[in-house]
Amino acid sequence: MTSPAEPPRKNQGKDLGLTLCPSCQQLMAHKKTHCSRCGSTLAFRDYSSLQKSWALLITAAILLIPANIYPITIFTSQGQTRHDTIFTGITHLIDLDILPIAVILFTASILVPILKIGGLTIYLLAISFRLPISKKSLMVGFHVIEWIGRWSMLDLFVISITAAVVNMGQLLDAKPGPAATAFALVILLTQVAAKVLDTRLLWDRLESKDDTNGNTKSS
Amino acid sequence: MTQMETPKVVKKKLFSPIWLLPLVAIILGFWLGIKSIREAGIEVRIHFPSATGIDVGKTLVRYRGLTVGKVVDIGIDDELQGVNVDLKMDYRADPFLNEQTKFWLVTPKASITGVEGLDALFSGNYIAIQPGGGQSQFFFEAETDAPAMLPGSDGLVIELTADTLGSLNVGSQIFYRQIPVGKIISYHLEGSRQILLSAFIKTQYTHLVKTDSQFWNVSGLHINASLSGIEIKAESLSSILAGGLSFSSADGSKRAENGHSYRIYDSQALAQGGIEFTLTATQSNAASTGTAIVFRGINIGRITDTHLTDTGVEFTAKIDKEYAQLLSSTSHFWLEGADISLSGIKHAERLITGSIINFSxxxxxxxxxxxxxxxxPDQDAQSKLLLSLTAENNPGIGIGAEVRYKQLAIGKVNSVHLNQALTGVEYQIEIWPEFTNLVNTNSYFIPESALSIQVSLEGISVKTRDLSTLTKGAISLIQGSSRTVAKNHAQLALFLSTDAADDYFDRLNQFTLSLMSTDGAGLSSGSPVYYQKMQIGQVDKVNWNSTNENFDINISIRDQFKPLVKTNSVFWRNSAITVNASLSGIEIDVAPIQGALKGSITLGLLDDEDIGSQTHLYESKSLALAQAKPIKLTFPADVKLAAKAPIRYLGHKVGAVERVTLNKDLISVSIDAYLYGSYAQHFTQEDAEYFLVDAQISLAGIRAPETLITGPYIGVKPGVSTQMRTQFIGKVTPVIQAKKDWLQFTLEDTNLGSIKVGTPIVFRGIIIGAIDAYQLADTGNSVQMFAHIKGEYRHLVNQTSQFWDLSGIKIDVGFFSGAKIETGSLESILAGGVGVVTERQTMTSNMLTSDASFTLHKKLEAKWLTWAPVQLSQK
Structure with missing residues (x-):
């Protein structure tokens, strides 16, 4: 079959009828359904990834609520058990005048997940609704989120290490609370949400910022 | 050929399945939200007296180790009487929070019985909860202590009662075969006398507690010190220090229900199951709680309780189950302590352990x-042989003395007492069943002497027995020859010695005689009877016979000597020593020493034709052989007769005085005398006369001068009567023993003058006769003098004779006639005399008659001197 009339000055693969295998990066004609090398399913643009990303993001946003409401650590010291949510943990640290740790904890456990969810929301909104956001700031934000996202696991890392190391029964004990699971899921889901998103859609959006982005449907 | 790929028409999906994820998250979130609301907890307020040990946020509420709540706030109550503790209870605790639910504080408690609530050391004190029924409620009053029933523990709660708590305490363990199976969870005083303890038995051990289980205190150490060693028993270290209980159960019994009540005994011994009964006594001397009941040396039970009653003491006793069948209606219980005697200490351990109760x-x-x-009690009274022994006196046998056979105990003496007649001692003895055959009908017993010393010429032998013989005495059985075994209650004899026994049996082969003696003759029971210096018997008894005022001497003579006792046998008493001194030499006859000491009797034989008396005991051999016949004389008290004084007839000894006794009237003496057998018949006529012959010294001479040396004697004058008698009244003046040829007559004078008995009658200076006696005439106006003329001179005196008094010297002094001195013989001067002269020749016609009487002239007439008839001798 011959492709329909193609715009001549397009420098995108789709303009050239080419597509990239998502697995082995082989350049293929976009008419092919499967990669000739690795047999992966080829897609010219994965528009469903937007939905997936949205779903995951929303899930993460929902889980952010229990992650902050429920205690994330159950800390027992000399028979006295403390149930700390993320926030009370930070306030406790502030009470204890350990401000730097409190800042780090605040950043990693509260700021980063919120920023990440917020950032991703903005991107998804930008893709879905073509928000008028400058291409440059989107690119910067994207890199920041990607970089900062990995640090949000710090909190979980600390908890898991503490839970493993501090285990002296009634004397001194630390256990992850139910919020830890939720928090971990928030982090995981935002990561997955960022990963699953077909960033080409964003590039399309950035490209078509200059010209018309009328090609939203493709097989 | 080219194949055309059919275009794949992919329908655009409206929704990706990924949207399920937020959905799930939302649902999850909702669920979590609802759950957290639901599980938010229940606010409960508990009122504690004090908040000590309770911390907000730290103190948890636990049920079976599960945290079900938490203290969230503590505040003082309105009345300032305690604290209100606010709890946040787990929502799951909701069903527990009812009216009867109990809350109490658990604090770590380290006691001897164990550490309790150790978890609370780390978790802090916690509040325990015991769910209960009733209406739902949110305000509670805290319990001060853990409730009796352990919360949530399946197990058995039983009640125990005790008089004293002892060292038991809450937490004291309960052991079953030294395995802790439970503990005491509470105790309190029930009334004012009893302590009620609650005990908890763990589920897995509940089957061990039966309805008839016995609980006893194992607190502390049980030290059982006996002679067999010291036994120290303790259940466990905790029971030593904190007390404990142990119990035992029978296999077949029913399992105990919750709340079953038991009694706590002081020791295992008391608790052991068994048959309970009571023993009554008047006093609780040696028995007390714990005193063992022993049967054949095996403990079969014990006294578990002692209490006073109105009449005495009542013991509650128990016999172990396995011995229960021994108990019967005729069982006996008696106290037995240590038995200390010289023969040793029996059951010495009881000195320490105390008495026991014996059982049969x-x-x-x-x-x-x-x-x-x-x-x-007399346990085997049936099989024991009971005998009664008689003895004359008690050789020191006491109650409990052993009865021995071959020095082996075969029985014992049960009682010693005087017999009813008070003449002897009676013993009740028992012979143990296995020895009953040893005793036969003629067995007898002799006392064992603890120390017997036999001295003989061969040497000295000293025999001793054991010490118990010395103190309690012992008796030995001497078997008899009989083959018949003695029956129960037979009467046997106890002899003082084997010799006595031999004597006794000898006596059975003896015949007895009764001898009559005027005195006891120094004889006593056992004095020997000899024949030819050989003992043939002995004296049995010496009795005073009041009817004939003599001593009856019973003698027995062995059967083999019976032929010796015949008509010519006589018995006499032996003198210890007889010395017969005469010119022909000195004969000393010494009686056998035993006879000499005890007195003895000799059996002698007279000539075959003579008939001796077998009923009389003679004073001496001579008397006996002379067949002396006893007579009794009565004399005035002033006679100087003594024993051995002879009885003479015309100077011949025909008998002898045996004894002189002053009569009670003090004016007479009784004289026991013998007449020699051959003469006796001549001097025992009714009219025989006995008189005293004493020396009479006068100027005329000495009459009976022999009596000066031998003492007075008794003269006898035979009678002519045919009537015989043995009692005579003796006379003080000699009876004239007129000779047949004597010429007897009477002289009369107004005054006796110097005439005396014996004053000679002189004829021409020759004594031809004498005055025999004189007396005052019945009329009182003259004196009668009885005189005789010797036979050969009788013809010189006839009716024509004249008598005058020759006595003294007649001095006739006349103024004119001068002095004239006329004397008779010297004798007549001294002793007086009677002169006689006869006028005519004696003829038949003028012979004197028996009652002839003459006047005694004062003086001679001159004419009489001229008379000189020729007298013809009648011979």
Missing amino acids: PGSGEPKQQYPLLEIA
């Missing part, structure tokens, strides 16, 4: 009550 089984149905006896 019986037959029949068991009773509920038995008397506790002080001494052992």
Whole structure:
């Protein structure tokens, strides 16, 4: 079959009828359904990834609520058990005048997940609704989120290490609370949400910022 | 050929399945939200007296180790009487929070029995909860202590009662075969006398507690010190220090229900199951709680309780189950302590352990009550041989003395007492069943002497027995020859020695005689009877016979000597020593020494034709052989007769005085005398006369001068009567023993003058006769003098004779006639005399008659001197 009339000055693969295998990066004609090398399913643009990303993001946003409401650590010291949510943990640290740790904890456990969810929301909104956001700031934000996202696991890392190391029964004990699971899921889901998103859609959006982005449907 | 790929028409999906994820998250979130609301917890307020140990946020509420709540706030109550503790309870605790739910504070408690609530050391004190029923409620009053029933523990709660708490305490363990199976969870005083303890038995051990289980205190150490060693028993270290209980159960019994009540005994011994009954006694001397009941040396039970009653003491006793069948209606219980005697200490351990109660089984149905006896009952009275022994006196045999056979105990003396007649001692003895055959009908017993010393010429032998013989005495059985075994209650003899026994049996082969003696003759029971210096018998008894005022001497003579006792046998008493001194030499006859000491009797034989008396005991051999016949004379008290004084007839000894006794009237003496057998018949006529012959010294001479040396004697004048008698009244003046040829007559004078008995009658200076006696005439106006003329001179005196008094010297002094002195013989001067002259020749016609009487002239007439008739001798 011959492709329909193609715009001549397009420098995108789709303009050239080419597509990239998502697995082995082989350049293929976009008419092919499967990669000739690795047999992966080829897609010219994965528009469903937007939905997936949205779903995951929303899930993460929902889980952010229990992650902050429920205690994330159950800390027992000399028979006295403390149930700390993320926030009370930070306030406790502030009470204890350990401000730097409190800042780090605040950043990693509260700021980063919120920023990440917020950032991703903005991107998804930008893709879905073509928000008028400058291409440059989107690119910067994207890199920041990607970089900062990995640090949000710090909190979980600390908890898991503490839970493993501090285990002296009634004397001194630390256990992850139910919020830890939720928090971990928030982090995981935002990561997955960022990963699953077909960033080409964003590039399309950035490209078509200059010209018309009328090609939203493709097989 | 080219194949055309059919275009794949992919329908655009409206929704990706990924949207399920937020959905799930939302649902999850909702669920979590609802759950957290639901599980938010229940606010409960508990009122504690004090908040000590309770911390907000730290103190948890636990049920079976599960945290079900938490203290969230503590505040003082309105009345300032305590604290209100606010709890946040787990929502799951909701069903527990009812009216009867109990809350109490658990604090770590380290006690001897264990560490309790150790978890609370780390978790802090916690509040325990015991769910209960009733209406739902949110305000509670805290319990001060853990409730009796352990919360949530499946197990058995039983009640125990005790008089004293002892060292038991809450937490004291309960052991079953030294395995802790439970503990005491509470105790309190029930009334004012009893302590009620609650005990908890763990589930896995509940089957061990039966309805008839016995609980006893194992607190502390049980030290059982006896002679067999010291036994120290303790259940466990905790029971030593904190007390404990142990119990035992029978296999077949029913399992105990919750709340079953038991009694706590002081020791295992007391607790052991068994048959309970009571023993009654008047006093609780040696028995007390714990005193063992022993049967054949095996403990079969014990006294578990002692209490006073109105009449005495009542013991509650128990016999172990396995011995329960021994108990019967005829069982006996008696106290037995240590037995200290010289023969040793029996059951010395009882000195330390105290007395025991001995038991003897019986037959029949068991009773509920038995008397506790002080001494052992006669257990095998049936099989024991009971004998009664008689003895003359008690050789020191006491109650309990052993009865021996070959120095082996075969029985014992049960009682010693005087017999009813008070003449002897009676013993009740028992012979133990296995020895009953040893005793036969003619067995006898002799006392064992603890120390017997036999001295003989061969040497000295000293025999001793054991010490118990010395103190209590012992008797030995001497078997008899009989083959018949003695029956129960037979009467046997106890002899003082084997010799006595031999004597006794000898006596059975003896015949007895009774001898009559005027005195006891120094004889006593056992004095020997000899024949030819050989003992043939002995004196049995010497009795005073009041009817004939003599001593009856009973003698027995062995059968083999019976032929010796015949008509010519006589018995006499032996003098210890007889010295017969005469010119032909000195004969000393010494009686056998035994006879000399005890007095003895000799059996002698007279000539065959003579007939001796077998009923009279003679004073001496001579008397006996002379067949002396006893007579009794009565004399005035002033006679100087003594024993051995002879009885003479015309100077011949025909008898002898045996004894002189002053009569009670003090004016007479009784004289026992013998007449020699051959003469006796001549001097025992009714009219025989006995008189005193004493020396009479006068100027005329000495009459009976021999009596000066031998002492007065008794003269006798035979009678002519045919009537015989043995009692005579003696006379003080000699009876004229007129000779047949004597010429007897009477002289009369107004005055006796110097005439005396014996004053000679002188004829021409020759004494031809004498005055025999004189007396005052019945009329009182003259004196009668009885005179005789010797036979050969009788013809010189006839009716024509004249008598005058020759006495003294007649001095006739006349103024004119001068002095004239006329004397008779010297004798007549001294002793006086009677002169006689006869006028005519004696003829038949003028012979004197028996009652002839003359006047005694004062003086001679001159004419009489011229008379000189020729007298013709009648011979």
